[in-house]
Amino acid sequence: MGVQTSALTNGFTAGTIQPGDFCMKIEAVDLFCGVGGLTCGLRQAGIAVLAGYDIDPACTYPYEENNKASFQLKSVSEVTGEEIAKWYSPGAIRLLAGCAPCQPFSTLANTRDEKDEAKWGLLGEFARLVRELKPELVTMENVPRVTNHAPYRQFLETLRELEYEVDAKRVRCADYGIPQERRRFVLVASRMGPIKLRKPAEGEYRTVRDAIQHLPPLAAGETDRNDRLHKARSLTPINLERIRASKPGGTWEDWPQELRAPCHRAATGASFRSVYARMTWDRPAPTMTTQCFNFGTGRFGHPEQDRAISLREAAILQSFPDDYRFSRPGDKVFFSSVGRMVGNAVPPGPMLPT
Known part of the structure; x- marks a missing residue:
C-alpha cells in the first residue's frame, strides 16, 4: 500500500516543510491517543512517534503492541509542557498531535453550556501544552x-x-x-513556514468491496479460526429474517410488513432509514461508530452475507491495517470494548501530503 497517513497525519508540506526532507527528523507525541489510529498513520508516514497519552487502560496493549511507542496512562490535564519536552531528541522537529474527545462538539452538544469546563476543557489543555512547549508543528482533528x-x-x-x-x-x-x-475537521500548524493540508484526490474512491471483500465469509455469531477479531455478532431469529430481506443500500421499507418494528410503522419511522440496513459493495461505508458491529444501530449489515460486519471489517473500514491487534493473545474479544476502540479512533490512513 506504500506510505500512507490520515487526515490528521496530514499536511507537513509546502513552504519550508517537505516530507522527503524532514519526515525522518520529525518526532511526535500523540495526545488523547486511544488505540493508536493517529500514531499508526504518523508512523506509516515515516514520523517517529515516541509516546501517546490517554486515560483508557484498555488501550495500553494495542497502542504499544502495534506502534512500538510508550503508552502513558495519564490525563492530558495533568501533563506539563516540560514533561512532553523530555520525549524529544535534541534537534528534532517536534510535532504535538491530538484529537481531543469530540463528544462535547457533536450534534448532541446543542443544549450544552459552553461555560462548563468539565465538558469543554480538554481542547483548552491541548492549547496550554502548545503554549508551554511551542513545538514546531501542531496537528488536531475533531468533528466538523x-x-x-x-x-x-x-x-x-x-x-x-x-x-x-x-x-x-x-x-x-x-x-x-x-x-x-x-x-472530520482537520488542522495543521507550523512555526517553520507555510503549511498546507493535502488536496483531495481526484478520481475513484475506495469502496467497501476494495476494503473487505478479501476476508473469509462468516455466519452471524461465527468467529474466523485464524483471526479472533474477524467475529460477527449473533442475530436474533427476527433480525436474521430482517437482514435476509434487506437489499444492499436499501432500508427497512424493503421488508414485508410482519418484519417491521413498531417504530418503523410510526409516523416518525421515516427518520430511521439507516438502521437495520446493509452496506453497498461499491460505495464507501458509513461512518464507523462505537456500535458498528450491531445490525440494529446503523447501516452496518454486510453487503452480501446475512450478518453485521465483523470487528475486523470495521477496523479495516476505519483504515487500520489488516493485522492490527486490539486484544492480547488468549484474552476474550468483547464486541463492546473493541467496537469502542474502533469507533473512537482517528482513521490511520491514507492522506499523505503532496
Whole structure:
C-alpha cells in the first residue's frame, strides 16, 4: 500500500516543510491517543512517534503492541509542557498531535453550556501544552462542528498568538482514500513556514468491496479460526429474517410488513432509514461508530452475507491495517470494548501530503 497517513497525519508540506526532507527528523507525541489510529498513520508516514497519552487502560496493549511507542496512562490535564519536552531528541522537529474527545462538539452538544469546563476543557489543555512547549508543528482533528464553539476559537487564537502558520478545513474521508463517508475537521500548524493540508484526490474512491471483500465469509455469531477479531455478532431469529430481506443500500421499507418494528410503522419511522440496513459493495461505508458491529444501530449489515460486519471489517473500514491487534493473545474479544476502540479512533490512513 506504500506510505500512507490520515487526515490528521496530514499536511507537513509546502513552504519550508517537505516530507522527503524532514519526515525522518520529525518526532511526535500523540495526545488523547486511544488505540493508536493517529500514531499508526504518523508512523506509516515515516514520523517517529515516541509516546501517546490517554486515560483508557484498555488501550495500553494495542497502542504499544502495534506502534512500538510508550503508552502513558495519564490525563492530558495533568501533563506539563516540560514533561512532553523530555520525549524529544535534541534537534528534532517536534510535532504535538491530538484529537481531543469530540463528544462535547457533536450534534448532541446543542443544549450544552459552553461555560462548563468539565465538558469543554480538554481542547483548552491541548492549547496550554502548545503554549508551554511551542513545538514546531501542531496537528488536531475533531468533528466538523468543533469550529462552532468557543474552545476551538480559543485554540486557534493561541496558535496565532504564538505566530503559527495554520491551515484547517472540513474533510470527507472518502476523498482521501479512506473507505467510509466520515466527515472530520482537520488542522495543521507550523512555526517553520507555510503549511498546507493535502488536496483531495481526484478520481475513484475506495469502496467497501476494495476494503473487505478479501476476508473469509462468516455466519452471524461465527468467529474466523485464524483471526479472533474477524467475529460477527449473533442475530436474533427476527433480525436474521430482517437482514435476509434487506437489499444492499436499501432500508427497512424493503421488508414485508410482519418484519417491521413498531417504530418503523410510526409516523416518525421515516427518520430511521439507516438502521437495520446493509452496506453497498461499491460505495464507501458509513461512518464507523462505537456500535458498528450491531445490525440494529446503523447501516452496518454486510453487503452480501446475512450478518453485521465483523470487528475486523470495521477496523479495516476505519483504515487500520489488516493485522492490527486490539486484544492480547488468549484474552476474550468483547464486541463492546473493541467496537469502542474502533469507533473512537482517528482513521490511520491514507492522506499523505503532496
